[in-house]
Each structure stands twice: as C-alpha cells, then as structure tokens.
Amino acid sequence: MAVLKTMIATLKAENPEHTIIYDGGDYFHGHAVASLTEGEALIPIFNYLGYDLILPGNWEVVYKKKKMLFDMGHSNASKICANMFHKSAEQKNCELVYPPYWIKYIAGIKIGVIGYTDHLIPKRQSPAYSEGLTFEHADQSLAKYVKMLREDEACAVVLVATHMGLAQQVGLANNPVSAGVDYILGADTHERVRVPIEGKYTKVIECGAFGSFLGKLDLKIENGKLIDSSYQLLDVDPEKYAADKSMQTMVDQIYAPYKDELQKVIGTSKTPLVRYFVMETPMDNLITDAIMWKFKPDLALSNGFRFCQPLNVDPKTGVAAITKEFLWNMLPVNSEAKSGIATGNQIMDWLEKELQNAFAKDPSKRFGGWFVRFNGMEVNFTIGNEFGKRVNWVKVGKKPLDLNKEYKIIACEREGDPDDTICRMEKVKNPVKLKLLLHDVIEDYLKVNSPVAPKLEKRATATDEPITLLTQLRETNYEFR
Secondary structure, three states, rough: OOOHHHHHHHHHHHHHHHHEEEEEEEOOOOOOHHHHHOOOHHHHHHHOOOOEOOOEEEEEEEEOOHHHHHHHHHOOOOOOOOOEEOOOOOOOOEEOOOOOEEEEOOEEEEEEEEEEEEEHHHHHHHHHHOEEEEEEEEEHHHHHHHHHHHHHHOOEEEEEEEEOOOOHHHHHHHHHHHOOOOOOEOOOOOOOOOOOOOOOOOEEEEEOOOOOEEEEEEEEEEEEEEEEEEEEEEEEOOOOOOOOOHHHHHHHHHHHHHHHHHOEEEEOOOOOOOOOOOOHHHHHHHHHHHHHHOOOOOOOEEOOOOOOOOOOOOOOOOEEEEEHHHHHHHHHOOOOEEEEEEEEEHHHHHHHHHHHHOOOOOOHHHOOOOOEEEOOOOEEOOOOOOOOOOOOEEOOEEEEEOOOEEEEEEEEOOOOOOOOOOOOOOEEEEEEHHHHHHHHHHHHHHHHHHHHHHOOOOEEEEOOOOOOOOOOOOOOOOOOO
C-alpha cells in the first residue's frame, strides 16, 4: 500500500488536473486485519490513497449489508453501482443502493462512468451475506444508461466499471447493449490484461490483484471526441517507487495490535502455495488434505476461490513458513466444517453444475471463481462440451463412481444455505455441523504433518486444456502471465 501510494502520486503528478483514480472492488476483504475488523481498518488506508471512485465487488457483502454500507459509506470516494438494489417484498421498483453512474467534468468535457458488480453474488457467496440486497445482469440497464450519458449528459467518454470477471466482461463487450461504451474497466478474476481485449462493441481491461498492479489508461480527446487511447498494466514496483512514509506509518499502526498473533508460524511447506490454476491448485489441495486427514470422509471439498497471494519457498530454509496471517489470507472466512451424505448420482449432477459455473458457453452464467477443489476424487472432463455432458469419468477412492452408492462428504458451512446444502450440493442426507472451524482443522493438520508438500496431482483433468490452465477465458488472444 505504501509503494502503491507513491506510484499513484507520481503518475497523478504528471497530469494532476486530468487524472481519475479508480478501484474495482474487493478492497475491504482478503487479509487477516480486514477480516478481524470487518473492513474498518482499511478505511483510512484507502482514503489516503485518494480514490475518486470505487465500485463494490462481490466480497464487499461478506460482513453483510449494514457493514457494507458503513465501510463503503466511510470512504471519501464516490460510489457507483447500477445493478445492486435494496430488496423489497414486491421485487418491483427496488431502490438502487448507490448511484448508477458518475460524471467527472475535466477540461471542458464530461467523462461518464457506469458501474456494475456481479449479478451472481447471492449464488457465489454465502447467501446470508447479501440478505436485503438483490441484483440484475448489466444487460438489463446498460443501454439505457449509455444513451443517457451520451445524449442527455453529452459525455465525450463513456466507461463501464465492472466487477464481474473477465469472461462475463468480454461477453458484455460482445453484447449490443455495450454500443457506445469506450472501455470496460474490469475486475474480480484477478486477470492481468496487458493488451486490451477487443469485443464487438468495446474493449476490456482488468488489472491484476493484491495491490500488485496498477492499470494506466490514457485517453486523448480533441473537440469533444475521443480520438486515441493507450493502456499499460504496470507493476507496483518497490525498486522504482519508494514506500510513502506516512502510509507505511499508518499501515504499521493499524497492524500493530494483531502483529504478534498473526506472525506466529503454524506450519511449513516444501512447495509453493499458489492458487492461480483454474482446475486444481496446491493451496486448495492443502485445505482438502487437512479436511481428509481430520475427518476421514470419502470426499473433502473446497470452493474454487482465486484470492490469496502466493507463498513461495525461502531458498535459505527450503520451506515456506505458513503464518496465522497467511491462513486468514487463504481462508478469510473461518467457516465451520459440515458433513453430509450424497449419492454418486448427486455428485455427478453437482460436478456438471460446477463445471457449468466455471465454463458456461454463455459468459453471463460463469462464476468469477474457478472449478471446485476436492480430495478423495479424480474427475476427467471436456470443457468444450455442452452443459450436462462435460464429465467423462469420476473415481472415488481410486474406484469408479457408483451412481447408486452413498458417499460421505465434508466441506465448509455457507451461511444462509439450506441445511441440506453443502458447497452448493443440494439435498444431502444427514447434514451435520461438526463444531470445528476450518482454521483449527488446518492448524491441527500442519502441527502434525509439517513440512507439507502440496502439489498438482491431477485430481481434476480436462481433455482439452492442461492442468495448468490459468484463465476461464477462451477464444481470445488473452494469456494470463
């Protein structure tokens, strides 16, 4: 954050009156201190960064509606979101939580920005998080707002700020409702777009994650018309930008009450812990290994998240030290373990739905997360097949899945789910909350088994992509690097 502050200030100084600083969301979540203070600790940090505009991401709801309104409301930046509504009993004429768009008057011209978060938040997140809120897809209103900004407000530039994931954003760029949009400024899937992706109606960018990157979009306007643009994805580089001392002091002071506890080492790994891959990751293999070790189920499940920066092995010690802080970064919600019984047929149907969530041909149906993770099971599939026909074979405990057999599964409780739903698998038998939190399960596992060495084991494989697949997005020239 201290390096980012210097970088933003340096770049803004090159064009101080004509620069907009924007953040695409998920800023109140994803770190131990954020979770332990329900986002409040980060408010002064982001205010000091000097944002002009912010958009709620899918994780802004994690502390529930009232806290989201508090955290967002204490930000000095303007807030926009054209598809998040206060939920009403009638579901008609719902009131928007935030203004749908923002207009900045610069050098005699207007820049208009319309905001959209992911309409699938109630399905992607634990349902209780977004209670009192409702969402709609961007294509329900985007054309209306573009027309309003272009014709009524006479904006020279119209941008769409989104937190929907790269696949959905490219799908939106290919949708006629995006006619008249100059750029989609994307977020959510942590993609590192270095060259704007050309859609049929507009271009898409997305600027990485973890405060490690800053996107720089330069717009050249003459006679009230956008005549040229250029975009760069820049590293937040401590060798190029010295840490801002005031920001560093602020961060240190905020972190201080938690420092001793969070820096406790709870285990070690001989392999890097990464979570970039779409189908299987060493980090989630660690989580599901711990669940399997603790409870001995047939299947251990973990959601297909992409958050959490990697943890690399120290070349001096030969291991990566896993701290309590990293555990919070890896699992920012400390959920209770939950067990249930499902038939092979249920598991097969669930796998097809999870593959659809990750790889639906209609981008608007894709979750921003990746394919679900597991231990105790091997799954082979074909991504390019139609919904319901992707799974080629499944093995549980090295034996072919028996559609009529019952299997014990364990995953984390998602607050607000029906009692008989586990990790989006519905109507399981004998659901039981196990009165153990996942953080405790992992700490116990590491205490006994360190150093661990999780790696890719081909638990999930595709016939048409490598196990190291790094993006959901297909049929473009985009490459995650």
